[in-house]
Amino acid sequence: MTGYPLPGYCININPNSGWPVYSESEICGVDWLKSHENEHNRIAVFNQWDTIKSRDGLLVAENFYSKDLIPIQTNTTTLYNSYLFLGKYSVDKVEDGEEDVDLQDTLFYNSTLKNSNKIYNSEKSHLYLAE
Numbered sequence: 001m002t003g004y005p006l007p008g009y010c011i012n013i014n015p016n017s018g019w020p021v022y023s024e025s026e027i028c029g030v031d032w033l034k035s036h037e038n039e040h041n042r043i044a045v046f047n048q049w050d051t052i053k054s055r056d057g058l059l060v061a062e063n064f065y066s067k068d069l070i071p072i073q074t075n076t077t078t079l080y081n082s083y084l085f086l087g088k089y090s091v092d093k094v095e096d097g098e099e100d101v102d103l104q105d106t107l108f109y110n111s112t113l114k115n116s117n118k119i120y121n122s123e124k125s126h127l128y129l130a131e
Contacts, residue, residue: 020055026087027059029125033083034063041129042082046094047071054095056087074106079130084116088124 033043043064047054052066060069070082074096086103093100103109112130120127 020058022059023088023124025122025124029085029087029120029122029127030059030063032120033060033085033127037064037083040081042068042070044070044072044079044082044084044130046073046086046090048073048095048097054090056085056090059087060085072108074101074108076108077111079108079112079116082130083119084113084128084130086126086128091124091126 037043043060045052045054045057045060047057047069049071052058052061052069052071054071057066057069057071070079072079072084074094090103092103094103094106096106103113113128116128116130118126119129
């Protein structure tokens with residue numbers, strides 16, 4: 001209707017439906033990542049399950065094969081040659097088992113993320129490069 005191309009992801013208008021609602025900022029972050037992807041850097045997302053099904057993981061997997069994504073958890077200590085996508089919730093808090101914890105209180109943050117380069121920063125999404 002508006003002349004804009006259709007996105008490759010589902011936009012959900014009702015935030016109470018049980019399915020993630022993504023901000024324009026998060027979508028722009030993934031678009032930036034897609035336009036800057038290369039064969040030397042993999043893409044990581046917080047995901048505590050065997051398959052990619054975290055909120056951030058679902059959004060990123062719309063543009064990249066989920067089998068190629070690196071799932072990281074709060075206790076992950078190493079990440080090399082990878083982009084890390086953080087959406088609006090994981091910028092501050094991440095899932096650790098059954099609870100949410102402050103990102104800065106995690107082993108991953110203290111061993112890896114705080115030494116990584118922030119390469120993209122928008123209101124509700126951040127991208128880091130761990131080298």
